[in-house]
Amino acid sequence: MRNALKPIAIVAALVMSHGTAVAQSTADDIAKYREMIADGNPSELFEMEGEELWKTPRGPMKATLEKCDLGMGPGVVKGASARMPRFFKDTGRVQDLESRLLTCMQTLQGIDPKLVIDGKFNSGERKTMAALVAYVVTHSKGDKVRVDMTNPQMKELYALGERAFYYRTGPMDFSCATCHGEDGKRIRLQDLPNLTKHEGAAAGWGSWPAYRVSNSQFWTMQHRLNDCFRQQRTAEPIYASDVTIALSVYMAAKANGGEVMTPGLKR
């Protein structure tokens, strides 16, 4: 009787573990793929395009972005995105990388921010923005996330970002926390970082913007947040609106001290 049961138990154990095993191997395969192309992340093409755009006179004022101040002084790109979002005295606002680039494009080049704000991802000035972002974030790779949480405006935006993170609404009652509030969760086979803790926030915030293998696109943080809200079934967040800056401050603050791995490489 005992002997007869044994094989059944083994088969049952195998079948029970089957789903987990496949899920695990899929995650392993993605990790292997990441390793394989780590030396040649396709986002390099976007970085090169962005560098070119940074140095090319554009817009009504036919100027380059070489005097753009990302917080480290005019033209300094190295380490800049690791310290963003940050408060800028000249605009009197906390800005993320993309809203700051909008300011530079407007003041230096005379390019209307509406072209980006009302544009579409992967086309026109938003495509230009993505390339510029790829260029800038590459120059913080290996740095540590270092956002200044002693600044009072940053503190306020953190508090607003936290409220936005837990804000449940829409036909499916979702908030950011529905998917990103617990450790070790997945949607289908996709691992979800817990953005309420340092480890998860460092993994998430630290690896976006990123190149997405599934659609060969380079996604900025504004693009990433936009698609999160689409899946949450909310209305569409306005590009560079307060909620996007507040959530970025919330994530960056949680990630503070973690490694910047941008541009990341995603499924």
Place this chain on the structure above:
Amino acid sequence: MNRILIAPLALAVAVLSIPAHATSPEELDIRARQMMKDSFKDHGIAKTYRMLQLDFQQACSQAKPPSADVMKQIEAEQMKTIKWPADGKYFGDWKEGEKIAISGRGLTWTDKAGAENGGGCYNCHQLSHHEISYGTIGPSLLEYGKVRGNSDEIVKYTWGKLWNAKAYNACSNMPRNGDAGILTEDQIRHLMAYLFDPASPVNKR
């Protein structure tokens, strides 16, 4: 000269920027709610009215759940929204149910008005013996009917849970499929069959 130029500029910056004094939690709550209205725009079927919270959504929008009393009150109110099958017919076709469980489509700004929504069940739950691409936000429902049987009590509970999960857990992560009009009554019947039918791959290996 410099002063004259700078003064109005400084004033403009002060008016536009966020006040630097410490803001009370209540003020921040109000500002956050305003931000959730102002930062969004209509896109396709996803309109800005979706940013306005229902009372229970607001009560469940903190890191910690509300008090037990508030939870109970929400659950009692949500229980009233459940529409029980008028003809007493709880089960449809498990094969249709599987399609609904797999589909995660519907209600985003890239979906069309009037298109049939999916249940998105596999985004969060393990269900069948065969589908290995499942999420883990919700509990595993593998062998749901086989393990729980099909007493009136469990059948009724499951219908209610599918229709409005908040009736049983005020701040549940699960959408109110029936109450919020995500799924039709017939679609819920098909999901019931998928969960309970002995021939369904949820129960049969």
